[in-house]
């Protein structure tokens with residue numbers, strides 16, 4: 553669904569931000585992209601939807617080279633949530649904001665109205681709200697709803713849960729998980745929140761100064777402290793604790809698994825969990 557083949561990118565008058573980067577994401581994967589501030593995560597997101605073009609190498613979206621494909625054609629396949637929802641919102645009502653993408657893509661009036669109303673309901677939004685005075689969480693939901701309403705095959709989310717409270721965060725993540733499972737939508741999510749990554753992503757790409765330093769199964773990456781420290785991220789708590797407890801906790805990644813493992817230790821009469 554998304555391929556980076558030896559991609560390099562430099563902003564005008566700046567040194568290279570992305571350096572010979574290669575990875576491939578299959579249709580239906582749920583992948584997280586992590587890395588320190590300024591590592592190039594947002595730049596990769598913009599390269600992946602054709603907003604930026606590589607200075608060397610190739611980016612393919614569903615097999616199409618972004619350098620040879622119209623941005624409008626890429627936009628039909630790729631939904632992109634900006635890091636800041638206010639860069640995305642441009643209409644004076646939530647209804648118009650959500651309907652905008654459908655109109656641009658040439659959907660009929662009836663279909664635009666049907667889908668817009670459906671998404672308003674799903675995201676608990678009101679069509680007559682003035683978007684700019686709503687809370688940060690609501691603005692994030694408005695931006696996400698306007699991305700998902702066109703039913704893209706690949707959804708790229710740049711820090712989708714920043715500024716959201718726990719309930720809003722879970723609501724958005726559960727919705728994305730459901731889309732991924734039921735509609736086979738491919739998700740690439742940039743995040744700083746390792747608890748969220750641990751819980752929702754199946755695979756993690758780790759970026760340091762424009763280079764990939766890790767690419768693998770989430771559980772493996774979350775216990776690889778050398779990779780995580782290179783990326784300067786705070787590791788998720790449960791896998792870190794499990795590592796400290798030693799080999800008997802090697803399969804523990806979630807709170808439920810930790811509770812089960814501790815219960816098992818107690819039943820077996822081991823006084824201390826640490827080995």
Ligand SMILES: Nc1ncnc2c1ncn2[C@@H]1O[C@H](COP(=O)(O)OP(=O)(O)OP(=O)(O)O)[C@@H](O)[C@H]1O
Nearest residue numbers: 563564566569587588589590591592593594595596
């Ligand atoms: N429009 C731009 N012009 C010039 N340099 C830029 C531009 N946007 C980003 N950069 C630089 O490119 C590098 C990568 O930026 P990018 O925004 O991709 O990082 P990031 O990993 O998304 O960071 P953050 O975690 O802070 O969002 C940084 O050094 C940044 O200063």
Ligand SMILES: [Mg+2]
Nearest residue numbers: 593594595635
């Ligand atoms: Mg960024």
